[in-house]
Amino acid sequence: MFMDPTGRTNASEAGFHLARNGAGTLLVRLAGSWTIAEGIPSTAEIAREIESDPRIRRVIFDTENLQSWDSSLLTFLVKLLELCRGADVEAVRDGLPAGARRLITLATAVPEEKGARRAAGTETFLSRIGAGTIGILSGGTETLSFIGESFLAFLRLLRGKARFRRCDLTLLIQDCGAQALPIVSLISVLVGLILAFVGAIQLRLFGAQIYVADLVGIGMAREMGAMMTAIIMAGRTGAAFAAQLGTMQVNEEIDALRTLGISPIDFLVLPRMIALVLMLPLLCLYANLMGILGGAMVGVGMLDLSVVQYFNETRDAIRLTDFMAGLFKSGVFGILIALSGCLRGMQCGRSSSAVGLAATSAVVTGIVAIVVADAVLTVIYDLLGI
Amino acid sequence: MSGLDREVHIEVQDLTMAYGSFVIQRDLNFKVRRGDVFIIMGGSGCGKSTLLRHMVGLKEPARGKVYYEGVDFWSVEVKEREAMMRRFGILYQSGALWSSMTLAENIALPLEEYTDLSPSEVREVVSLKLSLVGLAGFEEFYPSEISGGMRKRAGLARAMALDPDILFFDEPSAGLDPISARRLDDLILELRESLGSTIVVVTHELASIFAIGTNSVFLDSETKTMIAGGDPRELLETSHDPKVRSFLTRDAPEERSD
Structure with missing residues (x-):
């Protein structure tokens, strides 16, 4: 039917x-x-x-x-x-x-393996907050221990016991120094130009165009030179460090160093840190010069100042301490960029997406660290009357 | 049984391996004698490579001990452990050559770090090691410029750089064609004969297991512990454990009656 x-x-x-x-x-x-x-x-x-x-x-x-x-x-x-x-x-x-x-x-x-299936997306809001907090805390201890290990490695370097290849250091110095010149030139000239331009419009109201030179000079030397080079290098070199070390992590290359008894901190992190700490102040000095040049373009081109006038005003305005303040900052930024790049690289997981994540997070960490350190240093300078 | 008179080189006692609270293997107990080719076998994902990472010092055991010549590997000072690790040579699954260095520089690095050889002597030793693995003339090549099989052999040359007491191999034949795999096996045997080193191999290649293994441990992912050990050829004849038998004979596991 x-x-x-x-x-x-x-x-x-x-x-x-x-x-x-x-x-x-x-x-x-x-x-x-x-x-x-x-x-x-x-x-x-x-x-x-x-x-x-x-x-x-x-x-x-x-x-x-x-x-x-x-x-x-x-x-x-x-x-x-x-x-x-x-x-x-x-x-x-x-x-x-x-x-x-x-x-x-x-x-x-084959029956489904018991306990293998993971609950997908059933985590409650509270447990996610908890997991996040635990993650932040353990990330904090990891960061601290990394900083501590790097410091110990630095002490070993001072005692001449740190082991890394000199030719690695030379290559890194070249990469962090000379090869960054074009981008640093471009950005610094433009920053100087912008500073001068913004200042010029205000100062012209009072007929005080000549003080554009002071504004640009002091602004570049104390603050913008160090800040801009640091941010450029965080994006350029910090990310590169994280990607390099991350890829080495994925390929078991860092394991291979460890099992040979070679400390990856000595061998990989230290040369990168040295290269950046040496090169960033030099780049900063160069950026200061380029920024002042940018300011002079506006001063001479738009405000009818003569080159000599602009040069003399700048020379009178900037003290040596202003330069030193900026250069010290850039040295600190160099350490921070190298640390955040290498830290994220060493923490990298063992997949290709983890390498991308490491590079991203290196830039973010680097820039946050730079800005926070800049604020702290500015306050300290102010208290010390520098 | 051969070689029971030889001294115990590596001993693993009550080893439990875990990532956080997730236990991978527990209660592992075995001894490796000097000159053994010791096979760590088991199905995929049972923790073979993780066991290797515990033995070479990359991961600390959740519980239990690893002894090398009677010295407790995980409780000595870091410095001493590093000195012990220098006596190991490790061939990683992918070769793990440092990709920014040439083959010569890869092999030279441990020599430069731990010996007082002059640069020209280092170069000679490097050439010797490369020719031992059949890669003479490839000194100035970068790892990315050579094939997977060659990378493995170059990794072996680096593992042998400091004439280690113990060579660890993590899946040496993975990704190799049968002939290259066979050549690598022959090379492993040759090294044991001529250098007298102890060899620990993680593998699930039956051909290799029977060709080179003199002792073994079988890890099971279901019970999360070792379920057999000993000479693989003897295991094949004497073991009654269905899992071990089906692994070694490449048979489908016997149907469980539901």
Whole structure:
């Protein structure tokens, strides 16, 4: 006795008809071509049928009108079999295509490993806050121990016991120094130009154009020169350090150093730190010069000052202490950039996305550290009257 | 059993390995005798490489001890442990050559660090090591310029730079064709014969296991401990454990009756 409930008539479309074959048996007639491109029919109708009639104890299949099938049929069947098992209904697989039968056997052969499945996205808000806090705290201790180890390595360097390759250091110095000149030139000239331009508009109101030279000179020497080179180098070199060390972490190269008894801090971090601490003040000095040059362009070009006038005014305005204040800052920034770049590189996980993350986080950490240190140093300078 | 009279070189006692609270393997106990080719085997993901990391000093055990010639490896001072690690040579899974240095510089680094050889002597030793692994003439190549098999051999040359007492291999034949894998196995045997070093190999390649292994430990990921140990060829004949048998005979595990 057949009961054809609905009219899915299109033969090529994937679908099924439900029919009763005797009182306790549900016949599922699969028809059409079941391809993944067409989507997967829902098992809800069958679930309802089984639920509504407790007499159903068996599900059998008929595939006479089934044209072709792929994973869409398998997914449907696996879900259906699970449903049957849950409702304690016997599913007779004999009516299914032989290939599908074998694949289903394969898919259900290895039971799901208990405890392996991880809850996806069910973490509560509170537990996420907790995990975040623990993460921050353990990150803090990691950072502190890294800084401590770097300091010890620095002491070893002073005692002449640190081990790294001199040629690595030379290469790094070249990379952190000479090769950064073009970008530092461009940015510093423009910063000097902007400073002068903004100042000029205000100072012209009072007829005090000549003080643009003071403004640009002091601004560059004390603050902007160090700050801008540091930010450029954090983006350029800090990220490069993190990516280099991160990749070495991924390739087990850092493990290889450790097991040889060579401290990666000595061998990798120390030369990078030395290179930056040596080169950043030099770059800063160069940036100061370029910034003043930029200011002079505005002064001479827009404010009708003569080059000599501008030069003399600048020379009178800037004291040596102003330069020293800026250079000291840039030395501190150099340490911070090298530390944050190397720290993130050493913390890097063992995947390619972790390397990207390390580079990003090196730049962010570097810039935050620079700005915070700049604020602190400015306050200290003020207290000391420098 | 061969070699029971030889002294114990490495001993692992009650070792438990864990990442945080997640235990990988527990209660590992085995001894490696001098001159053994000791195989750490087991299915993928059972903790073979992690065991190696514990033995070479990259990861501290959650519990238990590792002894080298009776010295407790994890409780000595860092300096002393580093000195012990210098007696190890390690071939990492991917070779782990320092990618910014040439092959010659890679092999020269440990020599420059730990010996007083002059630069020209270092160069000679480097050439010797490279020719031992069949890479003579590749001194000035960078790791990225040579094939995977060559990188492994170069890694082996670096591992041998300081004439280590113990050579550790992490899946030496992974990613190699059967012939290169066989050549590497031959090389391992040759090294043991000629240098008399103890060799510890992590692998799941059956051909290698039977060709070179003289002693072994079998890690099981389900019970999270070792379920067998000893000469792999004897294990094949005498072990009744279905997991060990099916691993060593490459059979599908016997169907569990549900």
